[in-house]
Amino acid sequence: MPTIGISLIAHNEEKFIEKALNSASPADKIVVVDCESTDNTLKLARAFPNVEVFLQPNNPNLNINKSFGFAKLHTDWIFYLDPDEQIPPPLWVEIRKKLNETPLTFSAYKIPRRNFFFGKPLLHGGAYPDYQIRLFQNGKAKFPNQHVHESLKVNGNIGKFLNPFDHHPYPDLSTYIKKMDFYTSFQSEFWKKERKKTNFFNTAFHFFIFPTIRFFRRFILKRGFLDGWQGFTAAAGDVFSQIFSYAKYLEILQNNSQKNENPSNS
16 A cells, blocks of 8 residues: 655644644654744644654745655655645545555646635635645655745646645635735745846736736636635735735835945945
């Protein structure tokens, strides 16, 4: 029977990590990479059997520490799980069934992700099935480690699962705003490294054109309105994250310009 390992990274995830690790308990091995947590995350992770904990710096590019976790697993298969995610029992049944099939024709699998906003699963607006490559043969997939939202690069064929795993990223509005601040800051710093051009077209695109098209597509064309106020908040938040990312980038450029003009103040 093929062995399955779970890789999970965490930074101040005491609200979520117990549910995530409980859902991962059928795995043969679980690795938790704690990224400088200052709450009870580390203590809670170490209390679980079959969990090996490693300590790493809290790198803003989360995929670097995810890759570190992969390297610590020697199981046949790896499932990477975020601390605000859970693997329901029906998915575990399907995983075991698929991996026991012979011959194996896939190096990795896409799994539908069910996203919850403020306690409600979003089933419209493009939020479901939200396929994610999460399960792969050890050594057959890796992150490029260039961007926080990049996908795994797989060496081989990719299959699909029917049963979803659950994602609870935003239990409340304050958590949503906090995470939006993190991701928009990362994006603005990424654009800084890429030296993204700022001109009239790019500014109009990021402030008006792209957000308008994205909201209309998600909330109207893909019927996000059927998910109620949670669906509207998800679509609107997506729009604001696009605007805030570019605004933060412009702010970075402005601050750098002011420092160059007044070097004595730096």
